[in-house]
Amino acid sequence: MPTQPIDPVSDPRIAHKTARLDGYTYHYLHAEPRTGYSHTVFLIHGWPDxxxxxxxxxxxxxxxxxxxxAPDMMGYGGTDAPKVPPNSISLYGLKRASDDIAALAKEVGASRIILGGHDWGGFVVWRAAQWYPDLVSHVFSVCTPYTPPHDKFFSTEDLVNGPLPQFAYQLHLASGEVEKNVKDEQSIRQFLKGIYGARGPAGEVAFDPEKGVLVENLGTIGESKILNGKVLDYYVKEYCKHGIHPTLNWYRQRRTNWEEDQALLDKKVIKQPVLFIQATYDSVLKPEMSKSMDSLIPNLTRGEVAATHWALTQKPEEVNQVIRQWLDSQGLGKSKSAL
Structure with a gap:
């Protein structure tokens, strides 16, 4: 029987909770079995999710x-979105996200966690596993390959002009131009539909990896197969709380992330058991980007699904099966001792 997804409006299987972490309020979804749980899994989302x-x-x-x-990350939904400036852009960085995950784990009484991520959340979980190896027992990432800390700084422009031309969209997202056009309920709705694969009547798209958000096409975008109905309504409502701007701060702190990474240069090898799930049709996080992961992750399991970047909701049963089989193979689940 297919998994019934969480209903955003009212679902008895989850609770919407908040926690004050290091001076900022986080909203998170909390769910647990009625008969008690074996381990705690943290799930970290990306953009624009x-x-x-x-x-x-x-x-x-x-x-x-x-x-x-499952928390809303900094700048998203029910979590705070501190303004930059006057606040530091590092609030939207990988180190701060890792610190806040550790603080939330303490808040919910979890001394060890299994950590899963997608998109930006994938980048976060790799670093959290390095910053907090005693907290994070296992890691899984959907779509996002592991990128180790590097002693040399590479700007986004360096990546675009070199091995990753499909990262050019990040320059557009960081530029400040997107929020000039995606700024009210209707434009946010069209933007979200477009990012999640909807097209216009002549096949117009709202996103191009080598250009960014194609704002001129937003007005023509139709319905998305994977973000629609009451789920889309929920996303629009949540994105209207802060606007799109703070979520784009994640693309504005590459140098800050690199500076903080310097403390991890001797921790490039990820020692925890890891599952990496490749979406074979991801146009940004392409399969070839993960080729070198094996040398830095001794305990790596690979899986793949025939999906685009939005594998979590486009091919949920396939993704779930890969995760389930890996967790079983690690001896985790109902009959095991609690973490």
Missing amino acids: LSLGWRYQIPMLVDMGFRVV
Whole structure:
């Protein structure tokens, strides 16, 4: 029987909670089995997503006996969105996200966590596993390959002009131009539909990896197959709280991330058991980007799904099966001792 995704409006399987972490309020989804849980799984979303992006995975994990915690990350939904300036852009960085995950784990009483991520959340979980190896017992990432800390700084422009031309969209997202056109309920709705694969009547798209958001096409965009109905309504409502601007701060702190990474140069090898799930049709995080991961992750399991970047909701049963099989292979689940 297919997994029934979390209903954004009212679902008895989850609770919407908040926690004050290091001076800022985080909203998170919390779910656990009625009969008690074996381990705690944290799920970290990316852009432009929310904790509800894991709506198909949360029920599966609970059915397996796990407690699940899925926060809205800094700048998103029910979590605070501090302005930059006067605040530091590092609030939207990988180190701060890792620190806040550790603080939230303490808040919910979890001394060890299994950590899963997608998109930016994938980048976060790699670093959190390095910053907090005693907290993070296992790691899985959907779409996002591991990129180790590097002693030399490479700007986004360096990547675009070199090995990753498909990262040019990040320059557009960081430029400040997107929020000039995506700024009210209607434009946010069209933007979200377009990013999640909807097209216009003549096949117009809203996003091009080598250009960014094609704002001139937003007005023509139709319905998305993977973000629609009450889920789309929920996303629009949540994105209207802060606007799109703070979520784009994640693309404005590459140098800050690199500076903080310097403390991890001797921790490039990820020692925890890892699952990496490749989406074979991801136009940005392409399969070839993950080729060198094996040398830095001794305990790596690979899986793949025939999906675009939005594998979590486009091919949820396939993604869930890969995660489930890996967790089983690690001896985790209902009958195991609690973490």
